[in-house]
Amino acid sequence: MFYRITSLVLIVLLAVSCDKKVETVSQDFKVDFEKFELENGLEVVFHIDNSDPVVAVALTAHVGSAREKEGRTGFAHLFEHLLFLESENLGKGGLDKMSARIGGSGANGSTSRDRTNYLQTVPNDALEKMIWAEADKLGWFINTVTDPVLAKEKQVVKNEKRQGVDNQPYGHTSYVIDKNLYPADHPYNWQVIGSLEDLQNAKLEDVKEFFRRWYVPNNVTLTIVGDFDPEQAKAWVKKYFDEIPTGEPLDAMAPRPGKVEAIKKLYHEDNFARLPELTMTWPTVEQYHPDSYALEVLSEYLSSGKEAPFNQVLVDAKKLTSNVRMYNRTSELAGQAQLSVRAFADKDLDEVAVAVEEAFAKFEAEGISEKDLARIKAGQETMFYNTLSSVLGKGVQLAQYNIFAHDAGFINEEIKYVLAVSAADVNRVYEQYIKGKNYIATSFVPRNNLSAALEGSEKADVVEEQIVQGAEENFDASIQASYEKAPSSFDRSVEPPYGKSPEVKIPTVWKESLSNGLNVFGIENHEVPLVQSNMVIDGGQLLDDPTKVGVANLLAQLLTKGTKTKTTAQLEDEIEQLGASVNVFATTESTNLTVTTLSRNYDEVIAIVKEILLEPRWDSVEFALAKQSTVARISQLAASPNMVAQNEFNKLIYGEDNIRSQNILGSLKSVEAITLDDLKAYYAKFISPSVTRMHVVGALGQAEILAPLKDLTTAWKSKVVTIPAYKSPSRPEQATVYFYDIPDSKQSLLQFGYPALASTDADFYPATVMNYILGGGGFASRLTQELREGKGYTYGIRSSFSGGKIAEPFTISSGVRSNVTYESAQLVKDILADFGSTYTPADLETTQSFMIKSNARAFETAGAKLNMLENISAYGWDADYVKDREKIVNEMTVERIQELAGSYLDPTTMIWLVVGDAKTQLDGLEKLGFGKPVLINQPKISLEVDR
Template identity: 85%
Template sequence: MFNKIFSFVILALFAVGCAQNPETSKKEFNVEYEKFVLDNGLEVIFHIDPSDPVVAVSLTAHVGSAREKEGRTGFAHLFEHLLFLESENLGKGGLDKMTARIGGSGANGSTSRDRTNYLQTVPNDALEKMIWAEADKLGWFINTVTDPVLAKEKQVVKNEKRQGVDNQPYGHTSYVIDKNLYPADHPYNWQVIGSLEDLQNATLADVKEFFRRWYVPNNVTLTLVGDFDPKQAKEWVKKYFDEIPKGEPIESVTPRPGKIETSKKLYFEDNFARLPELTMTWPTVEQYHPDSYALDVLSEYLSSGKQAPLNVVLVDNKKLTSNVRMYNRTSELAGQAQLSIRAFADKDLDEVAVALEEAFAKFEKEGISEKDLARIKAGQETNFYNALSSVLGKGVQLTQYNIFANNPGFINEDIQNVLAVSTEDVMRVYNQYIKGKNYIATSFVPKENLIAALEGSEKAEVVEEKIIQGAEESFDASIQASYEKAPSSFDRSVEPPYGKAPEVKIPAVWEESLANGLKVYGIENHEVPLVQFNLVIDGGQLLDDPKKVGVANLLAQLMTKGTKSKTTAELEDAIEQLGASVNVYATTESTTISVNTLSRNYDEVMTLVKEIILEPRWDTAEFELAKQSTISRIRQLAASPNMVAQNEFNKLIYGEGNIRSQNILGNIKAVEAISIDDLRTYYEKFISPSVTRMHVVGDLGKINILASLQNLTTAWESKEVNIPAFDAPSRPETAQVYFYDIPDSKQSMLQFGYPALASTDPDFYSAEVMNYILGGGGFASRLTQELREGKGYTYGIRSSFSGGKVAGPFSISSGVRSNVTYESAQLVKDILIDYASTYTAEDLKTTQSFMIKSNARAFETASAKLKMLENISEYGWEADYVKGREKIVNEMTVERIQELAGAYLDPNTMIWLVVGDAKTQMKGLEKLGFGKPILVNQEKISMEVDR
């Protein structure tokens, strides 16, 4: 997706700049880089950005699922995992351990159809260490992969598939589409993550063959972006990568579009869906194809915005859905235009299909105007600068162009392709790829609602896993591999030293209180010509009537649905013509107006924000639509195991009498009872500058910002708002296991914990320091090392103190494969019991190193700076509160960690909530020793266990 973001936005940059000075604009917006190639074929890209003392390091292999063989799928994604685990010179878990010590962002990666990347942002004093570590991935890794390591990582990947696909509503949609859009021998016929069967059948020999073919220097790009000395970095790259042997030549691939001989209609009864969803897919063209740019515009015009033809017909006129999604997905070999409509619960997808034809006919008659074409392109300039606000984003984009356009400088050449798009092109690609063309139509419907599927649909072939106790193979991932080390001209086992320690600069913060009570906090920053700001209005759900929760959420939705002088469409158009975004959302404790804009358009955007605050439209049609949309979301979330776990946990933590126990959306009965007058009352009583904090980060200073607020100070009258103070919940006296049944769930969602600390509690940050090694430190944490790396039970697990204005919960959360539900819970219990007594001086050293060194990247992005301002305004902290936290970290002792663990990690007083398949998993949890589990939802359950 990155390629199109940059393509469209450069047009806006070019067009706007040329109106003033074409030559200046070309220079001003050029992303400079240096590229060189080693003798072994490794391509290296440098881009210098001295704004923060950090460097983004990415290693990207031109291999994704498209390079796999049928029956051996999922290998590229498997290597995304394996390459983090061990290498000859870093040792087992070495990269993750080093990441913690150096204060890195956390080694991460992703796999697509066509490439696999490995990413991390680190303080610049650790650059040589990272270059050393990345070289080990290519030249000194594969010998460390053993049968036990492979067996364990298969389980991790399969858990990822269960979590993201098998246990999610509509999770199998892409599988069904791709199986029917691409022939069996096409490399896009299978999913990137592969199949459970293929992963299980993969042998060590298969895996090593795949690595040696594709993970070679002549198929890899190394990109460094940030604050570093390029001359020194080039020497390090050559030192560590030069002697890695070149692989066999890699043949280029030829585009091969999907093929549909005749339109196909397929249905699937989805265990987790609560609403019927229709997805239609047409084969299009590969990335950078001349038509791909017009197809992007077409997709956005048809589906995005109040006046989009699909929204006008399906949402406003027919009231079949609250949302239409359409996009043009482009990959190296092919593309596909995809349109999805999740209908309301009582609607039939045949009605949706008829309405789609009407919407397309509307577009065919009216076309797209020059104004709409300009509007669609205009917003991309802001997206462009947002992408440039992080060194990692720049690195990803330069790599993308290098691999798939054979030139990182294509970022500038691509402008001409975007400039060429006309309204005629948009209509032409519609006629060429969509109108009257064969398609794949999938109907994903709830169980027992097959009648909602498109008439004439055939059953889709989907492989679903059965829950069988003891089905997974056993392994011992701790067994050390025995092998002859790969040769090197120097001793690579010696970790390179740190460079010069980076100088961490805390951003300068300015503050002001206005006459009406509005408090303003700002950070001036000129890295990119953007301003991001938000207005946080305290109250949120806390000001709802406990018997009619949902008013704050609905009001937030309605605030962007027009003003006194502008309809919803007119307001939306005014914002988008400026290339800005304005979003309003409610949380438990506040309502937030969030804005992103080019700095040159700030004043105009602020004028619109003032209208939104002071002159609501109270559009009854939009209100009814918002209610219907909210009810649909409530229905759908009721079948999402993740959301069920969070909602039920909140109920157990806070209790019935506390409004925090309720989902901010409310329940169906409450939402149906809400009137637009309820929203008016909330607005008139509670939306006040006296409880509002404004946070501003970007390319304008204090004088400009305050000048823009002058008339808001006089027009927005202050009123007294009393926010209810609900009692902080107390910790249970004894532990209890609770179970929420979702029949045939492929994973069990674990949510363990109890009420703990507010963010203002003297122990709060110390407790976070204590939690780093337990579950807050990613791969450095024991929970991850034991449950994921040691046992393969889960894809991910974490623990955290949520904080907040009142005591928020300490919680441990994870999704584990169903047939190890008890084993996972017992292992968590054991880790908690042993944590204090087994915490070491080395654990403390790792924690201190990470928490101090990571401050080098603490304020890199605008979002991080906004969060800093929010902390200052909400909790009354000083602008340099980070220094106080550093003092806590530096003075921490093992004894203090043990004391904190004793106070805040007691498994015997915790809530142990499991959301999963009760008939196979509930009874086993009695072995935890906390009594018989309590069934939360009162459905009849067979307690028989599959064997």
């Protein structure tokens, strides 16, 4: 359950100030809150948001990897996992079971260097249940951790590291940087996920000692945000948390920046890299340091946009790469500015380093203008509103400020520091932290291409785990722990009752059809002063010439590269000055134009959108850059096990004659053959209002949304567009195992399934209901419970019916430890074969409870509302289609589930694809009973790691 929630810079401004004055700060949008503290030191923050009948509960402990001991790393992240598994009063798996019953978003969490959080959004009738469950984490948990539990969770964490680090291109970059940026005794020297050796050596008493020191009320903040009665909630918090004893006093850790005595260059030959990547890292300052705000602006200005110095030199002039990334990462104790360039395959990183210096020199000569400063701040205003557009977003940010700024109210104060940043500040921090300063330079290059690394680089020390068949320790995670329960003043084993059932609020939908055929669907929503829209132009890749796949994708890229009267740089600047974002991308079935804007700037942004849509620039230089960038992406993705699995699965599902079997980017051959005239021809034939649907959610009414669209009826002429109807693929008559070899892969990627159902099929939603317990319900699902919680084979596994306009696939997907490839596949096969006969009334009750109660959360965010509108427009459903689905759920029976399982979960008529290490895993898969596995590739270059 490890994912990173980035702490965003929060900005509110209606007029941009570029000097030290802050009188222009708007107070129109303010996050009001109440804070109190229990006698045991627990700090509690409430914020009321009545817009939806939901509440977010977040428990945040001020403990991350920085509080670990050398030689005992990874404990904070390990506890992020352990605290979901069991507690004395909820029982084994009790939190996940409860989350399913109450219709929650799914208990989740994340670990950083400095904090660990546990969070979930639930219907507001379940608030007392959540407070009860979160209290159990602190006061009634640690006795449940036994040696078998610890052994199993070690395997899950190791699988997570293999999935996110060992089996990913450039996955070890952060490890190499941090080992060299921070001294050995610095708590940022090691990674959040920790050392696998340290985790493997961890003893039960080590784990319990760590918990007792850090998971105490005086080191924790509880935030509750949403639609609830604060007085009642306060009484519940006191009831469930009051008697948890306080821990020993904890001293604050002082900021301690990284240290680079001399420029250090390191290289690593990466098994999965296809392009050389240079990353340069400078030590900077900790979060909330006054200079951190200017460093944010500096990073944004140097790297983002057509006129950014790095883009001008490395992308446009030198043509070394398609993209340069720079950001200032701040943590509690230190910060680091990182510049990363993934060069084209035939480029040398020494060329990149020279170009970087040239870009820095350009900045030194020109500086940053007041206009650019205003542009960056306008974008940050929109980012602020997006961050706070959900109850969970507000809860996370309030906890962040309470712990690290020592004041939850800093959520309304930080903008003053951002607004105070001047051009002089930006120039000063460049001089102070970047110019002429020592740095760490890492060259991650493809294996056997060491010549691409920076000259003078030393070999980086990268720990590559060895995975040996049959070497993993055995454990039985089903064993029930026996222990003496922690005392309590009342019986905590009784789950609290539900509160008053929430009233589900289905948004009011309006629709307008313009005379040229454009259909507009909208929902008015005033929670934040934003408007978000998505214009869907049907066709996408389906309209590509099968011999020149990639045209739709390239056209989408080119549409934002200038208009008839604006260069790329001018177009970007005009959009960003308004604090807006406009993106165009292609999918298999459509071209999408998405917009996020401040509601006050909607008319101006729509004027720009009309230019993009109706007056493309057709810039030949930008077209050449887009082609070069796409070729680079295709090359790199060919080495990504996840993308290989998806590409090969699509080929097996759809067959060579169906364009859906091809990657939307195209192939190296097809992209090279595409000309600018191909894009113009596609645009002229297929970009038409007659096949376009526009969806809008935001703080404007129907008349205000439609007003700037009226002239499109004459400016955008309708034409007949016929979208090819490719034959729907058929389900295999018998199962076959296919294997794609990636030598020495640390994981095997599993993709099992077959062509199943369209979204409009009568059985589609019933089958989705059935799938909840199989693999769609997260930790409530059997696949997760068996393969992750029971065996520790994987970090995650899921199953789904894709839906769509044709029979899209049913898919089971996972990444498993390579030495249990057969065992994982066999377990999936057994679960599928037995699913119908073992489905119980309790399973149905859990499914019904989740699917009905979760409707309280169904329309909370703008994204959820947009998705609702897209379903209505694509499939012709009524605005209250959720009510039809509720009826299906309520009328579902065990017998109907068994019937559906018999029809749609037959393992003997599926495609079984494995992407992994053939020399150790291929032959064993014959034991599945589906015949001899078919090897579908023959790698030309061994990726064997030097021993």
